Amino acid sequence: MDPGPNPTPDDKGLAALSLRAPAALPPDFAAVPEIEDEEEEEDDDEGYFTAASRGGSSSTAAWKEEMEGLEEEEEEEDGPPSPSSSGYAGERGSSLASSAAGGAGIEEPDHHDVDAPQPHGPGAEDWARDKKHADEDDASASWRKRKKHFFILSNSGKPIYSRYGDEHKLAGFSATLQAIVSFVENSADHIKFVRAGKHQIVFLVKGPIYLVCISCTEESYEGLRGQLELMYGQMLLILTKSVNRCFEKNPKFDMAPLLGGTDAVFLSLIRAFSWNPATFLHAYTCLPLAQATRRAASAVLQDIADSGVLFALLMCEHKVISLVGAQKATLHPDDILLLANFILSSESFRTSESFSPICLPRYNPMAFLYAYVHFFDENTYLTLLTTRPDAFYDLKDSRARIQDVLLKANVLLEVQRSLHENALRVEDVPVELSSQSTSLPAQSSQGNSQSLSSEMAIGGPAGLWHFIYKSIYLDQYVSSEFASPIRNPKQQKRLYKAYQKFYASMHDKASGPHRTQFRRDEDYVLFCWITQDFELYAAFNPLADKTQAIKICNRVCQWIRDLENEIFVYGESTLAWQYHHCWGDI
């Protein structure tokens, strides 16, 4: 089954959605030409304007008072503007979104967007550097030219978060977005997305909170919607869903101050959308470690979990070293992603031990847990989650015990070594099946000489450049290092975008799910293979031979199975996942 690499369904389904009148939406939005190169650079690579830009304004009623139901001071009303023009847009969008669903995800893969030369790697200090451009608003030409906006607003149209520009100055714009949503809802319908020229406007309604992405990055509707879901999850992680109660008491509640100081968190999540496969695979990845090393870490974490900690996670940057949960408690991969993003993007956690309330939206969106966070070194950190607000000193003791064991078992040293050495490289994919369970570099290209031009020899066998393997039962994935043809971050980001589209088309509810897909364009050959046990995404040289590529994919899978004890975490909690593998939708 091949949903097809052809670009036409897209035209059929979506062309009708296009808003020809530029006035139909945010004025001039579609009419503004894009800034090409430098724009996308800015997309990800910007200076710091982070926490401070939203911090100062929070002298309104305290969170506590909100939660306890004290009266909120009266707010000025933001009268929603006339919905006449934007209402038109909404109506079209909603009526056509369903018919377009089949086409979404197999949009033609032309890439004229230019990507950021920013290293994607988990260098936390870089992430916080995104500029918010707080001086901009919707009247600024530069603001309108940005390729990907994210907004969070309330159902009364009050801005809560904007990726670019100062939320306060975007009140009018937020009101417009709110009007679009409510216009469609007034006709007992729900808006999914609107297409306006090159722009796609994706809406996600979560009770009193609306999330909107406006993008001209040619990502699929499903992909963008998934990103909005994660933005919402990140917000819940900080505030819990009980923030909804504030809106029940006061529909005009101004929520923005409650997110004070978290710009860096959202910006780093938005950056992750373009480099971290966990954002669309809904799986986490582990740091490769010798089985004995990981076992030592898991054993001590398990001890702690047995003594009243709900979850204990030892991570290195975004990679899990070990995680355990108390009986029957399981941690969703999205929660791991959001938690790691929160911790890594908040510099405050690195300066000392911290104790902070956080919510795991997939575990329980209504309740706070308390997180004890401690960094053992620059990138390795322990998170202990508990329901007890008074547990700090106990957790501090637990941490000391864990640290002792980790030091004695050399775990922290091994982690540092693994970080630099243990990556999976496509060059190491064994070419001969007989060489199973070795991880020696595959120099035996003679074996496949017919498909290996000199150009092909760059990268892995048969022109393999990169792969991602996701174990469905474990909710874990591994991805290879990037081969030299995609060494630069711009190319990597583009590949991830291609994977995301591929993922969306493989999981398309209307036409899929599909088992395999093979697609060739000018940039790569992409191959995807989904079975009951795993999903494999692989990128090859665009000239790669199909038969050879498929053969190599089989070997990659075999290789992964040979290495599985080192690259995946198998714990009691993961066993629980195998038997209770029943994650619902958000």
Add this chain to the structure above:
Amino acid sequence: MAANAGNKIRNAKVVLLGDVGAGKSSLVLRFVKGQFVEFQESTIGAAFFSQTLAVSDETVKFEIWDTAGQERYHSLAPMYYRGAAAAIVVYDISNQASFIRAKKWVQELQAQGNPNTVVALAGNKADLLETRQVQIEEAKTYAQENGLFFMETSAKTATNVNDIFYEIAKRLLQGQPAQNPQAGMVLSQRPNERVVSSASCCS
């Protein structure tokens, strides 16, 4: 600052309260690590530090809770100030709103805190003389009326940072009777964490 062998060590829990951006974390980092960064990131939840300070023949081991100034964490504050031996309420002398916020914290401490808690008022960023909005006299008067002790501090230049902690230590060792460690205290339920302190005076 290291404790001498014969010293009595007294543990003292100190909490820092104040508006976003007043400089709570900067004060603590200056005191604990001797560091200062111009753009200190927002604190998440609360950060824990410890530092010892020798006062005459006694040593005070501060357990410092640097709380986040963000509104959403306000409801957690009682967890930290209840049972605290001392609280430092911090404002930014170049920001009138932060002074108003500081007064609210003082009120809350007076209403809900432990009456034995030593409360210090710190007018931070004292190096920003050109943009001063809170006059030193105003703050001094307010502090006197409310039984606080007051200092202007600068985490950037280190002015009065050690002094404010030293002053707290002195006051704890002087006037304060031994704290009742269980009085409404949430965070220090670990029994062995509290060293029973003698009420002896010094200097």
